[in-house]
Amino acid sequence: MSLSYSGFAWVQRELLTCASWLAPAAQRKEWKQEWLSELWHVAQARMPAGSGSWKAHEQITRFCLGAFHDALCLRTMSWRDKKPLVSWSGSPLQCLLLLCAALAVAYGISLLLPGVRAESRPSNYQVNPNLVLIQGARTPDDSKATIPIQQFRSWKERKQEYFDGFAFYRIAAEATSTSTSERTTLNVAHASSNLFALLGLAVRYDEPAVEAGSSTPAVILCDRIWKTEFGENPHIVGSLIEVGRRKARIAGIVPFGSWRLPGQVDLWLLEPDSEIPSGGLGYALAHLSRRGQSEVWTRRVHITEYEGDYVTGDLWGVSFDERTRGPGGIFLFTVLLALLCLPAVASVSMSESSFSSHRPTWAKRIRRWAFLCAKICLLLPIVYFSSLDLAYWHTPLYSAASQYMQLISSFTICLFGMRWVMLDQRQRCPVCLKRVTHPASVGLASRTFLAWNGTEMICTDGHTMLHVPALPTSWFSTQRWLYLDTSWRFLFVAPGVEGGA
Amino acid sequence: MASEAKLSHTSAIILQAIHAGFIYGFSIMEMTGLPSGTVYPAMRRLERDRLIRSHWERQSIADAEQRPPRKYYKLTSEGKSTLSASRRRYPLLERLIPFSEAKSV
Numbered sequence: 030m031s032l033s034y035s036g037f038a039w040v041q042r043e044l045l046t047c048a049s050w051l052a053p054a055a056q057r058k059e060w061k062q063e064w065l066s067e068l069w070h071v072a073q074a075r076m077p078a079g080s081g082s083w084k085a086h087e088q089i090t091r092f093c094l095g096a097f098h099d100a101l102c103l104r105t106m107s108w109r110d111k112k113p114l115v116s117w118s119g120s121p122l123q124c125l126l127l128l129c130a131a132l133a134v135a136y137g138i139s140l141l142l143p144g145v146r147a148e149s150r151p152s153n154y155q156v157n158p159n160l161v162l163i164q165g166a167r168t169p170d171d172s173k174a175t176i177p178i179q180q181f182r183s184w185k186e187r188k189q190e191y192f193d194g195f196a197f198y199r200i201a202a203e204a205t206s207t208s209t210s211e212r213t214t215l216n217v218a219h220a221s222s223n224l225f226a227l228l229g230l231a232v233r234y235d236e237p238a239v240e241a242g243s244s245t246p247a248v249i250l251c252d253r254i255w256k257t258e259f260g261e262n263p264h265i266v267g268s269l270i271e272v273g274r275r276k277a278r279i280a281g282i283v284p285f286g287s288w289r290l291p292g293q294v295d296l297w298l299l300e301p302d303s304e305i306p307s308g309g310l311g312y313a314l315a316h317l318s319r320r321g322q323s324e325v326w327t328r329r330v331h332i333t334e335y336e337g338d339y340v341t342g343d344l345w346g347v348s349f350d351e352r353t354r355g356p357g358g359i360f361l362f363t364v365l366l367a368l369l370c371l372p373a374v375a376s377v378s379m380s381e382s383s384f385s386s387h388r389p390t391w392a393k394r395i396r397r398w399a400f401l402c403a404k405i406c407l408l409l410p411i412v413y414f415s416s417l418d419l420a421y422w423h424t425p426l427y428s429a430a431s432q433y434m435q436l437i438s439s440f441t442i443c444l445f446g447m448r449w450v451m452l453d454q455r456q457r458c459p460v461c462l463k464r465v466t467h468p469a470s471v472g473l474a475s476r477t478f479l480a481w482n483g484t485e486m487i488c489t490d491g492h493t494m495l496h497v498p499a500l501p502t503s504w505f506s507t508q509r510w511l512y513l514d515t516s517w518r519f520l521f522v523a524p525g526v527e528g529g530a
Numbered sequence: 531m532a533s534e535a536k537l538s539h540t541s542a543i544i545l546q547a548i549h550a551g552f553i554y555g556f557s558i559m560e561m562t563g564l565p566s567g568t569v570y571p572a573m574r575r576l577e578r579d580r581l582i583r584s585h586w587e588r589q590s591i592a593d594a595e596q597r598p599p600r601k602y603y604k605l606t607s608e609g610k611s612t613l614s615a616s617r618r619r620y621p622l623l624e625r626l627i628p629f630s631e632a633k634s635v
Contacts, residue, residue, distance in 0.1 A: 061602045062598075065598065066598040066599060066600055067554070067555050067566075068556075069597060069598050070556050070597070071556055074556070091565070091566075092559075093566075095565055095566025095568075095569075095570060095572070096566070096567075098568070098570070098571050099567065099570035102571035102575070103571075105576070106578055120611050
């Protein structure tokens with residue numbers, strides 16, 4: 030046997046091996062066996078003595094090249110034999126997977142938004158209980174400063190029955206020297222030294238208390254200034270910076286999203302109340318004493334200020350609950366609201382009437398309800414994350430606007446999401462849970478009271494037909510299912526399949 | 531019948547060749563003069579449409595003749611009726627591949 034013969038034989042066999050990879054895996058082995066067998070016979074026919082001319086080799090090689098056509102043909106046939114895409118379309122699995130995808134997208138976006146990340150850590154922004162923000166009674170908006178430092182000092186000096194702790198802060202724009210050695214104008218809160226202790230807010234890289242007698246006040250940086258001006262340097266704590274014309278020691282960093290009190294603050298200069306500069310208005314916080322707690326049970330309480338027997342002022346004490354309750358409360362509230370509103374936008378009745386006496390089995394009914402529950406279970410986190418995404422898309426920090434945005438978006442998405450869930454469920458075949466399709470308009474609107482008028486839809490697997498009246502009448506008020514018996518099956522048998530669905 | 535109406539001339543020739551006794555791919559190629567890239571895919575489609583069916587030769591027979599076993603094809607009853615219809619459509623089909631020719635290959 031010549032070298033050229035064995036070389037050609039090797040090439041021809043390898044061609045068949047390559048072609049075999051085009052054939053479907055299930056048929057590959059048998060397909061290759063057939064072609065190798067045929068190759069042997071072709072070779073015998075073309076080269077009976079074991080060696081042949083170039084022409085014979087060319088003919089055999091051409092024969093092998095035909096295997097590629099054959100393998101491709103098998104592959105195409107296997108693709109066509111697979112269940113068509115239409116059977117996947119409208120299936121319950123497709124619905125659940127789409128909801129999962131929507132949830133993944135909403136959750137993924139929420140991970141990218143710093144505002145949502147901050148919201149998801151309630152321990153960062155929770156404050157001590159029984160705190161109230163004291164406001165002037167003439168200002169309904171609790172975000173405006175109304176208390177002068179002199180008034181605050183007078184409260185502290187007097188014995189209080191309802192409060193056992195006070196703190197004050199006043200925000201002013203002041204030039205501050207930072208690590209970049211340039212003086213930057215920042216929003217500085219001149220605050221009581223016990224402000225963070227009263228609030229119970231955790232401060233990162235908290236420096237141990239400065240030794241008694243030190244005249245250098247402590248300064249707490251907000252997360253944004255720490256990152257932009259100090260390059261997230263954790264060793265910055267303990268170093269001195271100049272705030273206004275005073276030296277101050279950096280004592281810690283407030284985590285992102287922790288500060289939820291009124292006012293945009295870049296740094297807090299903690300100093301004794303007697304040293305807080307006069308001028309301008311600030312915010313006063315108070316902790317309710319045991320007696321105060323027993324007297325206050327509403328979110329907003331009226332406070333009357335006395336001096337001796339004389340009333341000297343009217344004030345409001347506003348609870349912190351609204352500012353620190355986190356997104357979960359708003360979400361639950363909007364879900365409840367949406368459920369109450371749902372009957373106005375969609376029929377919530379899941380009871381079904383039927384033209385025939387056939388009823389689905391208990392297993393199928395339970396499956397249908399489980400599918401509905403699964404949709405709702407997937408919808409709720411989608412509502413939660415997508416409403417937070419919308420609320421914090423433009424603003425990285427907590428604000429009244431972001432809360433309002435969350436409220437509106439959560440309610441809207443939940444309401445229309447639930448509406449979609451109900452409408453989708455009503456158009457799912459009770460037997461296979463696939464959406465009924467191929468709507469056909471039947472009858473004439475002008476003959477509603479004489480004959481049936483509405484839309485008919487059919488399950489693509491041939492289980493049911495849905496009749497939806499165009500105009501509910503006393504004799505046909507809600508949609509009805511018609512369970513198709515076996516006499517309909519031949520219409521739904523796939524071509525070439527015996528005894529199909 | 532849909533398959534009768536759609537049967538191409540090539541498929542009809544292959545069907546006639548199998549009916550005439552050319553029962554494996556290479557013999558059909560030799561008889562019809564069609565290339566392997568046409569004959570084998572056409573046989574796959576005929577088999578898919580249940581006009582022909584295939585079976586493997588017994589290993590003992592192949593071993594006795596010292597060759598690999600072959601895959602043989604045979605007309606089904608549906609294939610026979612389709613071939614009858616195709617003969618009416620292509621009257622020269624039977625003359626192209628008469629039944630007796632199989633014995634010579």
